[in-house]
Amino acid sequence: MKKWILKAIIQKSISFLPYKNKINYLFQKYITKGVVLTDDLFEDRLIHASNHIRYFSKFSSDLLGFTSLELGTGWYPIVPISMYLCGAKTIYSIDIENLTSVKKQKESILKFIEWTNTNKIQQYLPKIKTERLSELKKLMSIKDETEFTKKWNSIGFNFIVQDARHLSFEDASMDLIHSNNTFEHVYPETLDGILKEFKRLLKKDGIMSHFIDMSDHFAHLDKSITIYNYLRYSESKWKLIDNSIQPQNRWRINDYRKLYAANNFTILEELNRPGNEDEVKSINIKPPFNQYSVKDIAISHTHIIAKSL
Secondary structure, X not given: OOHHHHHHHHHHHHOOOOOHHHHHHHHHHHHHOOOOOXXXXXXXXXXXXXXXXXXXXXXXXXXXXXXXEEEOOOOXXXXXXXXXXXXXOEEEEEEOOOOOOHHHHHHHHHHHHHHHHOOOHHHXXXXXXXXXXXXXXXXXXXXXXXXXXXXXXXXXXXXXXXXXXXXXXXXXXXXXXXXXXXXXXXXXXXXHHHHHHHXXXXXXXXXXXXXXXXXXXXXXXXXXXXXXXXXXXXXXXXXXXXXOOOOOOOOOHHHHHHHHHHOOEEEEEEEEEOOOHHHHHOOOOOOOHHHOOHHHHHOOXXXXXXEEO
């Protein structure tokens, strides 16, 4: 049996269990090794953070004292910590379930300290505030988790479990709204609601910066399939394969463009990874995706920077 099929069966089974996310964490930690904070994962998130900040600086306000909102906190808060180090006054991170912990937050801080000591962090975040790094170092000495969280919150971090379609923030309260390979895990009707809420929250001169991975995530584990493998399945068959732990909406770049336009966002820049058109041609693409050009289907990753009209 192929690795991706086995993973699909296991995650589909886990999705029906109580505490499914905790069980999936253990599955990924000990079996697929997908939730360990490796240098590669840390660097990947640093690159995302660096680009969010770079485009925010290009199109919006001064970096000092901005408010950021992240969709999808995940396991390790690398991007929120980057925002803090680069001058954010208040950092919000939203998820539908709490996946992080004090232990993972400390692991993240330790990586920042290690990479700063070897001068690697400056390649990605050249304008970090050294006094803020000192504040993070102080956190490492706090052993009591309640005290850690209190101090963590006091310096600007706010991790919230909430439906991103209905957030408890004032209108026009966010300078920068961003995400890192999160949109592809949200189903269309929900994503539309999230964009409507982001429209309400974004300041007039604020921007959104979202990285989207449009590849079949099962191909990350199993190299015997292409990153377009999941487009071989009809909508009904894909529903049998897909799961609620790591859902994949399978959207292509055109779908995201239409979503932005429908919610009155203008795309300032769209940076695409072109993918492999020959691999797309080798697959019998099922509706509704077969209506798009091979070139658009092939785009595997995008970074969309947008503002409200």
